[in-house]
Amino acid sequence: MKTLTLIIALVLSVNLSNAQEGAEKGKTITVTIENITNNNGSVILGLHTEDTFMKGQGIMNAESKIVDGKITVTFKNVEAGSYAIMALHDENDNKRMDFQENGMPKESYGMSNNPEMYGPPQFASAKFDLNDDDLDLKIIF
Numbered sequence: 001m002k003t004l005t006l007i008i009a010l011v012l013s014v015n016l017s018n019a020q021e022g023a024e025k026g027k028t029i030t031v032t033i034e035n036i037t038n039n040n041g042s043v044i045l046g047l048h049t050e051d052t053f054m055k056g057q058g059i060m061n062a063e064s065k066i067v068d069g070k071i072t073v074t075f076k077n078v079e080a081g082s083y084a085i086m087a088l089h090d091e092n093d094n095k096r097m098d099f100q101e102n103g104m105p106k107e108s109y110g111m112s113n114n115p116e117m118y119g120p121p122q123f124a125s126a127k128f129d130l131n132d133d134d135l136d137l138k139i140i141f
Contacts, residue, residue, distance in 0.1 A: 026077030028134045031085055034070040035141055037108060041091040043071050048084050053123040058086070084126035085112040087139050108141035 031045060042065050046058030060078070064071040066089075088097055089108040098106040115125035128135070 026079055027130055027132075029075045029078055029083075029085070029130065030072060030134070030136045031075070031087070031112075031139060032070065032072045032136070033087060033110065033139045033141060036066050036069045036071065036089055037141070038091070039066045039069065041089065041093045042066065043073075043087055044090050044095065045073055045085060045087045047075050047078065048086060048123070050082065050084075050123045050127070053084055053086075053126075054121060078130055080130050080132075082127050082129050083112075084123050084128070085137065085139065086121070086126070087111065087141075089141060110139040110141045112137055112139065114138075114140045 029047065033043060036043065042063050045062045045064070046052075047060040048058040052058055060075050062073045062075065064073050087110050090096070091107050092098065097109065100106055111121055111126040112128050113126050115121075117125075128137070
């Protein structure tokens, strides 16, 4: 019985140490937004793959309070791949984008690569590749 308990403990410790090593292999993406018009509400960010882009929650999500018109958020342990980041200044903290009667957004928003948009956002214009190095991105509202 002692041998069985020892084997189980050994297997669990090896699995836990492997899980921790795997978590450390991911990269970080640090996002900075410096031109927020006021400190009302918060900024909501979503890290998206092509499959999740414009379809709701990202594969990772974050929210940050605004201090002096800026925020910095870090997504940790992100695997290599192609991503896009969408950011919304949720001024009234209702956790969604608000629209005017004509369909235009009431709240500021932006995305990675800061594309000029003439219609709905497209993954191709906001996408970036995360490879071997951590990334620092600036988004402009």
